[in-house]
Amino acid sequence: MAICGIDEAGRGPLAGPVVAAAVILPKKGRPKGLDDSKQLSAEAREELAEKIRACAIVGVGVASVEEIDRFNILRASHMAMVRAFEALSETPVAALVDGNMAPDLPCAIEWVIDGDVIVPVISAASIxxxxxxxxxxxxxxxxxxxxxxxxxxxxxxxxxxxxxxxxGPCAIHRRSFKPVQDALQRQSELKFAS
Known part of the structure; x- marks a missing residue:
């Protein structure tokens, strides 16, 4: 009766994809020190990621910059979460999802506010x-x-x-985000003025 944790990284940035992970941890032999990825140093995250991959079932999903701009960041995050869930080699009976909304998944779903801090399997997905x-x-x-x-x-x-x-913005900047739109506007104003 496997339960997976799901979380994403990269909702806030102005550039790059949004990435989600789904993780099923074993009942015993879990890595020590699981926490919200934002509370860990880059070195600690890398180390824990290796330990998680060594003992857990892991799926990763990505939504592109184009998808973020086309559908909005929330929908793109949910697309990445669904892809992460589908990438698992075992289908869990339930998913614990960080936050206050969750995508549609073919299992029971519970969303957990601050789940990446309080639920180890979501912390693992966060990392x-x-x-x-x-x-x-x-x-x-x-x-x-x-x-x-x-x-x-x-x-x-x-x-x-x-x-x-x-x-100015490059190909991986999210054009639907205001600071990027402002930079594009400034660019076009400068071109028009010159």
Whole structure:
């Protein structure tokens, strides 16, 4: 009677995909130190992700920047969660989903506010999703130099905002997000003025 935890990473950033993970932990031999991924250092997350993958059933799902812009971030997050659930090698009887809304899944669903803090199986999903997304953003940093994606992972840090203002949006910026729309507007104004 497997139960999975589901969480996502990357709802807030201005760039990059949203990534979800679904995890079924074993009853015994779970890694120690599971917590909300945001409370852990990058090194601790990487270490725990390896331990989770070594003992658990893990599924990862991604929704692209195009899907985020087309459907909105909430729907794209739910699409990523469904894909993560479908990527599991075993179908759970129930899913515990972080937050106050959950996608439609072919099993019983319970959403848990602050689940990534209080429910170990959701914490595990939170860690996997964050590590996977961080790795993707580091790879995209090479593809799109100048934005420092490997440092801020697409979040709206002052450094990212400066790069966005100077370079304009690149292909992985979310055009449905206001700061990116503002940068596009400034770009078109500058072109029109010149």
């Amino acid at each position: 996997i999703a964050k590590v996977e997304r961080d790795r993707m953003m580091s790879a995209l940093c090479i593809e799109y130099p100048g934005y420092a994606f490997s440092k801020h992972k697409g979040y709206a840090t002052p450094e990212h905002q400066r790069a966005l203002a100077e370079l």
